[in-house]
Amino acid sequence: MTFLDHDDAVVSCDVTSGVMVVVIANPPVNALSHAVRLELIDSFARVQSEPGVHAVVILCQGRTFSAGADIREFTAAPKSPHLPQVVDAIEACAVPVIAAIHGTALGGGLELALGAHYRIAERTAKMGLPEVNLGLLPGAGGTQRLPRLIGVEAAAQVMTGGDPVLAKDAKELGLIDLIVEPGRLKQAAISFAQDLIVTGTSVRPTREMTCEVLEKTRWEVLKSSVATRAKGSTAPLACLDALDAAMHGSFEAGLAQERALFGQLKSSDQHRALRYAFLAEREVGKVPMITGVAPRGLDQIGVIGGGTMGVGIAASALMAGLGVRLIEVSEDAAHRAEVAVARVLDGAVKRWKLSPQQLDEILEHRFGSDVEYAGLADADLVIEAAFESMDVKREIFSQLDAICKPGAILASNTSYLDINEIARTTNRPSDVLGLHFFSPAHVMRLLEVVVGDTTSADAVATGFALAKRMKKIAVRAGVCDGFIGNRILSHYQKAINGAVLHGASPYDVDQALKRFGLAMGPFAVSDLAGLDIGWANRKRLAPARDPAETYAAFADVLCEMGRFGRKTGRGFYIYEEGAKSGCPDPEVEEIVAQERARKGRTARDMSAQEIVDRYMAAMANEAARVIEEGIALRPLDVDVTLLNGYGFPRWRGGPMHFADTVGLSKILNDIKRFQEEDAHLWQPAQLLERLVATGEGFESLNSI
Ligand code: T1G
Numbered sequence: 001m002t003f004l005d006h007d008d009a010v011v012s013c014d015v016t017s018g019v020m021v022v023v024i025a026n027p028p029v030n031a032l033s034h035a036v037r038l039e040l041i042d043s044f045a046r047v048q049s050e051p052g053v054h055a056v057v058i059l060c061q062g063r064t065f066s067a068g069a070d071i072r073e074f075t076a077a078p079k080s081p082h083l084p085q086v087v088d089a090i091e092a093c094a095v096p097v098i099a100a101i102h103g104t105a106l107g108g109g110l111e112l113a114l115g116a117h118y119r120i121a122e123r124t125a126k127m128g129l130p131e132v133n134l135g136l137l138p139g140a141g142g143t144q145r146l147p148r149l150i151g152v153e154a155a156a157q158v159m160t161g162g163d164p165v166l167a168k169d170a171k172e173l174g175l176i177d178l179i180v181e182p183g184r185l186k187q188a189a190i191s192f193a194q195d196l197i198v199t200g201t202s203v204r205p206t207r208e209m210t211c212e213v214l215e216k217t218r219w220e221v222l223k224s225s226v227a228t229r230a231k232g233s234t235a236p237l238a239c240l241d242a243l244d245a246a247m248h249g250s251f252e253a254g255l256a257q258e259r260a261l262f263g264q265l266k267s268s269d270q271h272r273a274l275r276y277a278f279l280a281e282r283e284v285g286k287v288p289m290i291t292g293v294a295p296r297g298l299d300q301i302g303v304i305g306g307g308t309m310g311v312g313i314a315a316s317a318l319m320a321g322l323g324v325r326l327i328e329v330s331e332d333a334a335h336r337a338e339v340a341v342a343r344v345l346d347g348a349v350k351r352w353k354l355s356p357q358q359l360d361e362i363l364e365h366r367f368g369s370d371v372e373y374a375g376l377a378d379a380d381l382v383i384e385a386a387f388e389s390m391d392v393k394r395e396i397f398s399q400l401d402a403i404c405k406p407g408a409i410l411a412s413n414t415s416y417l418d419i420n421e422i423a424r425t426t427n428r429p430s431d432v433l434g435l436h437f438f439s440p441a442h443v444m445r446l447l448e449v450v451v452g453d454t455t456s457a458d459a460v461a462t463g464f465a466l467a468k469r470m471k472k473i474a475v476r477a478g479v480c481d482g483f484i485g486n487r488i489l490s491h492y493q494k495a496i497n498g499a500v501l502h503g504a505s506p507y508d509v510d511q512a513l514k515r516f517g518l519a520m521g522p523f524a525v526s527d528l529a530g531l532d533i534g535w536a537n538r539k540r541l542a543p544a545r546d547p548a549e550t551y552a553a554f555a556d557v558l559c560e561m562g563r564f565g566r567k568t569g570r571g572f573y574i575y576e577e578g579a580k581s582g583c584p585d586p587e588v589e590e591i592v593a594q595e596r597a598r599k600g601r602t603a604r605d606m607s608a609q610e611i612v613d614r615y616m617a618a619m620a621n622e623a624a625r626v627i628e629e630g631i632a633l634r635p636l637d638v639d640v641t642l643l644n645g646y647g648f649p650r651w652r653g654g655p656m657h658f659a660d661t662v663g664l665s666k667i668l669n670d671i672k673r674f675q676e677e678d679a680h681l682w683q684p685a686q687l688l689e690r691l692v693a694t695g696e697g698f699e700s701l702n703s704i
Contacts, residue, residue, distance in 0.1 A: 011039035013046065018054040019193040020047055021186070029067035030060040032086070032108045034079045041081045044089045055193035056097045058090070058116060059186060064103025065125070066112060071134070074266070074275055083108050083140040084255070087115035091205050096196045100189035101125045101176070104164060111140040114149070117204040120178040120192055121167045122185050127175065128164035132235040134278060135271035135651060139262035141207075143242035144254040148209040150175050152243055153222060159243075160226045160236035166352075207251045214247060232517050233651040235265055269661055273653030277643055280636040280654070283702070285464060287476045287633065293457045295465035296407060299323060302382035304396055306337025306369065309413055310385035312441025315344035318362050319354060319442070320469040325376060326369040334369035341367065344442055373403045381462065383435055385413040388536075393417065394425045401426035409459050411435040416482045416537070419452040429454035435463055436483060438645045446645035448477040448484060475641050478631040481541070485641045487631070488622045488655075490537075495618030496522055497552035498678055499611050501596055503603035506572045507584045512608035513615060517649025523572040525647075526555070527565030527582060531572075535559040548680040554595040558588070617670040617682075620659040620698075624685035627701065635698035660697035668692045 010026040022043045024030045099113035101121035110127045113119050129138045147155035150173040170176045180188040230236040238261045245257035300323040303314045314324045328334040348354040410432050423432035434450025449463040467474035477483040496509050510521020565571030573582025623638045632638050639654025652658045675682035
């Protein structure tokens, strides 16, 4: 018997041999929309009235159990029935309810399962409460039910870390009762239900379980570790407040505390920023040029160059299931690259991202290195990751053009060189594009897909398809020096160098920006990357430098002294043997003072706020130029780039979202304030002036 089967039903119910099977069908991820919540309440109301129903199974259709509340509903006023009511109705059911999990049960999806009395999952399933990634905390009873099932410390880890738990770990924690092989979930759930009926096993409401009270010292240790990891985001700390209520009060009081905390977070800037970032990362792949365009086949790829980038790219492609042939200049170099790739893959095995069997399969059948290009004749796509020199790239691309099959895509991993010039060295300019990975390429999610004047739509679509295979986020970029991210970086670096010339030390700048939310200050990042890289770039650009530019040369002075950063033990900071971070160096302060004197500058105190204002104004201003020139399609493309490639604090949403939050008129006023001391550096972008004049924000440009 099936009911609720009206045309656009998102929940169906079937009763067979005493078990009602409730199936949620709301593609693509069974989000718990208003319609789903309504029909779930109806289904469970029916259980009470339907004779012969002695147990209930909840399943989801499609690729995954519910991924939680419908994020797209968050901007509208919440509509009853609210998710906590649905979960309570499930838990209050008079007969046992079994949640049958496959794919990823996340957020409200897992909370729905926590309302059930029993939970079973496929071996490959994952489950978690990632609400902190949206600046929220679980708001449908998860903060009260989870610790009752798995203990406070484990619950804190799940809630504040935001990472999903594998089914085998969930079983060990007591979060689920049974693991089944993929493909047998529905049958297993029904027989689990029938066993409960036969054995007369009754309901098991989680709310009736007791929550442990953590010993004070362990609670303090837990709180300080969460606060350290939170780095300025508020939701993880709110999770602890809810857990505190779970330990020291009734279930109902705990629910009330959870609801209060959820309401506070839901109206916070951090939630707005994190929700925006989540949706922007899914919108960024919607590029008009490739809408409806089929990507070319991708099975075998070539990588030219076995340096850090080439190794990371090769490892990432291998983990994505592709075949890889890596080309180096000598047998020795090829062997070293093979060893390096194997080491990266070993790390993936240690982190459970790859099984030992998969590693063996890769090394035996899908990966090889060579010194001859001939082995690339059948490659579908080749990524050049060689030395950043146009002469070297021209030579490589003309060889690839001669060797690779028609239709093979030839990509460069260059960070800033002209893709159009590289394309012109081949007879297949429409097959040439940039695929700019970020180091380490097997870790960083960002991939700038750089589209040349002659790049074909299906070549671009293939670049996006490669990113998806590699679980990366592709952003379409136009051709200019530095594309999106590095172009904006080089501009804000000038702004903070200017701050140093005016009196801030490099250490003041790093400290102020770390407090703003960056994981590392820009001068520490330069030391990590190697000061010689920026130095080479500045020398490359020197001939074209505008004489009106106030050029801060203190980084060049350090390079001339051989101080290239961590790799030489000294850069802006001094790095003692084995030290995790560097120490400020009075000698650097002296070098900066000499540079100020050469530029006729008198140092003045500069507040942390002014440092942040300069950093953000420069970033927003150059980003506005990048958008008006079409290098980035939308402001959200800039935000996704800076969030996923440059460590911009995610809970601020990205520079464009942040600029909208503080107001573009503030940004423009700051630029005009700084213009008085350096008119060349601080010239307002026309787009910024136009938006301020019309009272609009960058957000107004995000729909294309
Ligand atoms: N609501 C609405 N749409 C969602 C969604 C959600 N929760 N999750 C994904 N989508 C859309 C997404 O926008 C995209 O749409 C499509 O599904 C495929 O997503 C009360 C308040 C599940 C691991 O944080 O982590 O519950 O672009 O490209 O890579 O306590 O989506 O195709 O139009 O990411 O296979 C908590 C968020 C919500 C989970 C699948 N839940 N989602 O990854 O596909 S808050 C989450 C994900 C909550 C309660 C609280 C991933 C995924 P489009 P995708 P994927």
